[in-house]
Amino acid sequence: MKSYSFAEENYLKSIHSLSFGQPEGVSTNSIARLLNTKASSVTAMIGKLHTKELVSYEKYKGVTLTPEGEKIAIGVLRKHRLWEVFLVDKLDFKWDEVHEVAEQLEHIRSVQLTDRLDKFLGEPKFDPHGDPIPSSDGVYRENQPTCLLSDLNVGDQGVVVGVLDSSKEFLRFLSDKDLLLGTQFSVVKLFEYDESREIKFDDRTESLSQRVSTNIKIKRL
Amino acid sequence: MKSYSFAEENYLKSIHSLSFGQPEGVSTNSIARLLNTKASSVTAMIGKLHTKELVSYEKYKGVTLTPEGEKIAIGVLRKHRLWEVFLVDKLDFKWDEVHEVAEQLEHIRSVQLTDRLDKFLGEPKFDPHGDPIPSSDGVYRENQPTCLLSDLNVGDQGVVVGVLDSSKEFLRFLSDKDLLLGTQFSVVKLFEYDESREIKFDDRTESLSQRVSTNIKIKRL
DNA sequence: AAAAAAAATTAGTCTCGTCTAAAAAAAGTC
DNA sequence: GACTTTTTTTAGACGAGACTAATTTTTTTT
Numbered sequence: 001m002k003s004y005s006f007a008e009e010n011y012l013k014s015i016h017s018l019s020f021g022q023p024e025g026v027s028t029n030s031i032a033r034l035l036n037t038k039a040s041s042v043t044a045m046i047g048k049l050h051t052k053e054l055v056s057y058e059k060y061k062g063v064t065l066t067p068e069g070e071k072i073a074i075g076v077l078r079k080h081r082l083w084e085v086f087l088v089d090k091l092d093f094k095w096d097e098v099h100e101v102a103e104q105l106e107h108i109r110s111v112q113l114t115d116r117l118d119k120f121l122g123e124p125k126f127d128p129h130g131d132p133i134p135s136s137d138g139v140y141r142e143n144q145p146t147c148l149l150s151d152l153n154v155g156d157q158g159v160v161v162g163v164l165d166s167s168k169e170f171l172r173f174l175s176d177k178d179l180l181l182g183t184q185f186s187v188v189k190l191f192e193y194d195e196s197r198e199i200k201f202d203d204r205t206e207s208l209s210q211r212v213s214t215n216i217k218i219k220r221l
Numbered sequence: 222m223k224s225y226s227f228a229e230e231n232y233l234k235s236i237h238s239l240s241f242g243q244p245e246g247v248s249t250n251s252i253a254r255l256l257n258t259k260a261s262s263v264t265a266m267i268g269k270l271h272t273k274e275l276v277s278y279e280k281y282k283g284v285t286l287t288p289e290g291e292k293i294a295i296g297v298l299r300k301h302r303l304w305e306v307f308l309v310d311k312l313d314f315k316w317d318e319v320h321e322v323a324e325q326l327e328h329i330r331s332v333q334l335t336d337r338l339d340k341f342l343g344e345p346k347f348d349p350h351g352d353p354i355p356s357s358d359g360v361y362r363e364n365q366p367t368c369l370l371s372d373l374n375v376g377d378q379g380v381v382v383g384v385l386d387s388s389k390e391f392l393r394f395l396s397d398k399d400l401l402l403g404t405q406f407s408v409v410k411l412f413e414y415d416e417s418r419e420i421k422f423d424d425r426t427e428s429l430s431q432r433v434s435t436n437i438k439i440k441r442l
Numbered sequence: 443a444a445a446a447a448a449a450a451t452t453a454g455t456c457t458c459g460t461c462t463a464a465a466a467a468a469a470g471t472c
Numbered sequence: 473g474a475c476t477t478t479t480t481t482t483a484g485a486c487g488a489g490a491c492t493a494a495t496t497t498t499t500t501t502t
Contacts, residue, residue, distance in 0.1 A: 029480080035461070044481095092337065105326075248450090258491090261490090265451095281451080344486090
């Protein structure tokens with residue numbers, strides 16, 4: 001098993017995240033912006049990754065990941081998101097405090113560690129921001145941008161990623177219903193009359209008023 | 222809060238661990254041996270740490286940590302040992318598999334993380350090897366080298382750190398008695414007749430045959 | 443106390459990842 | 473199509489941290 005430096009892993013991760021909807025390749029400047037470095041540094045690193053056959057590259061065109069490069073990027077992403085779950089679920093971090101620490105933890109090298117952490121956390125499918133966690137063989141599907149539960153129609157599926165109304169009362173209401181961050185659900189009924197919805201999750205069905213569903217941020221699945 | 226490189230932290234940690242019973246200062250070669258580097262690299266780093274006032278140093282004499290340097294070294298040690306507990310208690314690592322991973326985790330920078338991890342683990346006082354975990358304000362007492370439970374006399378205290386006989390049967394016996402790794406105990410009676418001992422732990426008293434106590438590795442407290 | 447051995451330091455080099463400044467290529471504009 | 477602006481690449485340098493080889497200091501041996 002080859003192993004890569006923090007810097008290399010960060011570049012691969014950045015290229016991966018910028019690749020979405022960019023089949024042409026990712027631009028040097030966009031990588032530099034994301035990593036807070038200069039374009040010249042990016043060019044240098046791209047050359048290095050190219051030599052190692054982790055990216056495809058032609059001067060002045062963009063870069064794309066090779067299958068090997070993508071595998072590494074997804075591995076880092078998996079670790080990042082698993083650690084975020086750990087920090088939030090086990091150490092009671094708020095989900096907006098975890099990023100910086102997870103940026104460090106994602107580079108810890110140990111296959112055993114990652115897989116055991118995954119089991120320990122109950123093999124979660126989503127991180128605290130609602131982003132999907134790649135499986136150990138690198139399979140996952142990046143999901144849609146955030147929208148509201150009230151945007152969904154019958155048959156749509158989603159995962160809870162946040163709230164608009166963060167009052168004690170509302171959070172209490174959600175926790176009474178077991179509608180926690182990361183809960184996956186599908187919309188089974190929609191009553192035009194009052195815009196209330198029935199959703200199914202954890203093998204239960206619950207009815208939510210329009211008031212409630214306009215205050216829950218979700219991502220489509 | 223200043224922050225230090227992985228390399229700096231590793232040197233400080235090494236100097237700290239070599240300082241035990243060396244009030245004269247630690248030798249360049251001993252550090253090089255411990256870190257698998259060359260003496261010249263050590264000299265260079267010592268110069269750097271000296272400039273930052275983390276070590277006291279005079280050419281050709283040894284190095285010692287300043288109070289600031291020691292604070293940092295103990296902080297790293299605390300993180301290392303807490304992560305070892307996490308790996309063994311939560312992720313079911315064997316206690317001889319944890320070192321390499323903990324060497325990486327000990328450098329994660331986040332005071333919040335360390336303190337929350339400590340709480341999550343139940344504020345353990347010893348790591349899986351029986352070494353004491355420094356408190357967040359840096360207080361701890363390094364303990365004695367390993368000996369056998371059969372070496373202890375009435376009134377002595379110790380902590381279980383391993384076994385000589387690692388057969389299924391013996392490990393089963395120990396787990397039936399709740400004599401786990403990390404258990405702290407004191408010897409309350411010693412019967413000269415058969416060399417059996419009564420030990421007290423977790424508010425219980427148990428009697429151990431000579432056979433048993435010669436197979437349990439402990440550290441004195 | 444002189445010679446030999448061991449330990450520590452200096453001098454000079456290397457790789458990694460970054461930077462600035464300058465040059466070259468691509469894209470946008472009139 | 474020529475000119476300007478933006479993007480990208482090259483050239484050259486630097487700091488961190490490691491190395492080898494040579495030198496100096498300390499310690500040990502006789």
